[in-house]
Amino acid sequence: MNIIFLGPPGAGKGTQSKLLEDQYGLVQISTGDMLRAEVARGSAIGQEAKSLMDAGKLVSDALIIAMLKGRIAQDDCQNGFILDGFPRTLAQAEALDEMLKADGKSIDVVLFLDVDEDILADRISGRFTCANCGRTYNEVSNPPRVAGKCDACGSHEFTRRADDKRETVVERLKEYRKLTAPILPFYEKTGRLHSINGMLPTAEVTAEIKAALGEIP
Ligand code: AP5
Numbered sequence: 001m002n003i004i005f006l007g008p009p010g011a012g013k014g015t016q017s018k019l020l021e022d023q024y025g026l027v028q029i030s031t032g033d034m035l036r037a038e039v040a041r042g043s044a045i046g047q048e049a050k051s052l053m054d055a056g057k058l059v060s061d062a063l064i065i066a067m068l069k070g071r072i073a074q075d076d077c078q079n080g081f082i083l084d085g086f087p088r089t090l091a092q093a094e095a096l097d098e099m100l101k102a103d104g105k106s107i108d109v110v111l112f113l114d115v116d117e118d119i120l121a122d123r124i125s126g127r128f129t130c131a132n133c134g135r136t137y138n139e140v141s142n143p144p145r146v147a148g149k150c151d152a153c154g155s156h157e158f159t160r161r162a163d164d165k166r167e168t169v170v171e172r173l174k175e176y177r178k179l180t181a182p183i184l185p186f187y188e189k190t191g192r193l194h195s196i197n198g199m200l201p202t203a204e205v206t207a208e209i210k211a212a213l214g215e216i217p
C-alpha cells in the first residue's frame with residue numbers, strides 16, 4: 001500500500017507516519033528529514049536547500065522530484081511507503097503519478113490531516129525531537145514518559161528545528177496555502193482523498209486513520 005499524508009506544517013504528518021510504519025510494514029519517506037540530512041552533510045543539495053528552508057520557502061520542484069524518485073526506487077520501498085511532506089505542489093503530484101505509473105504502481109490513498117491554523121503555531125513551537133533517533137515530542141501534548149529521556153532510545157539529547165521559529169512558521173503557512181492546499185482537488189477528483197480530523201488527540205487521530213485504511217480495497 002502506498003500512502004500520502006497531506007496537511008499543513010504541524011498537522012501531525014510525521015507523528016502519524018511513524019506510528020503507522022511498523023504496523024503496516026511500510027517505509028516513511030519524509031522529504032523534510034531527507035533535506036535536513038543533506039543540510040547536515042553539507043552536500044550540494046543541502047547547500048541549495050538550506051536558505052530556502054530557513055526562510056520557510058519550498059525548495060524547487062526539480063530538486064525534490066529527483067530526490068524522491070531516487071528514494072522510492074530503493075529496495076526497502078518496494079512493499080509500500082508513506083509519503084510525509086511530498087507532494088507539495090501540483091507539479092510534484094503530477095510527477096509522482098507519472099513515475100509510479102511507469103513502474104506499474106500507484107497511490108492507494110491520500111490522508112489529509114485537517115487542523116485549524118490557530119492550533120498549528122502552538123504545536124510547532126512546542127515541538128522537540130530526539131537528537132539520537134528522531135522521535136518527535138511536544139511540550140504540551142506529547143512529552144516523554146520520563147522528563148528529559150527519549151521513550152524510544154533513552155537518549156537525553158533533544159533538538160529543535162531551525163525553521164520552527166514563529167516568523168518562519170508564518171512563511172511556511174503562506175507557502176502551504178498558496179502552493180500545497182491547491183493540490184487537494186487533484187486527489188479528490190480521483191476519489192483518493194480521505195479527510196481526517198487532525199485536531200483530536202494523537203491516539204484518536206491514529207484510530208481515524210486506521211478506519212480510513214480499512215476501507216481501502
Ligand atoms: P517538513 O519537514 O516536511 O515540514 P512541514 O510539512 O512543515 O511539517 P512539519 O514537520 O512541521 O509537521 P508535521 O505535520 O510532520 O507535524 P508533527 O507530526 O511533527 O518540511 C520542512 C521544509 O523542507 C519545508 O518548509 C521546505 O522548505 C522543505 N520541503 C520539504 N518537503 C518539500 C517538498 N516536497 N517540496 C518543497 N520543499 C520541501 O507534529 C507537530 C507537533 O505537534 C509535534 O510536537 C507533535 O508532537 C504534536 N502533535 C502531533 N499530533 C498531535 C495531536 N493530534 N494533538 C496534539 N499534538 C500533536
Ligand code: ZN
Pocket residue numbers: 130131132133134135150151152153154155
Ligand atoms: Zn530517541
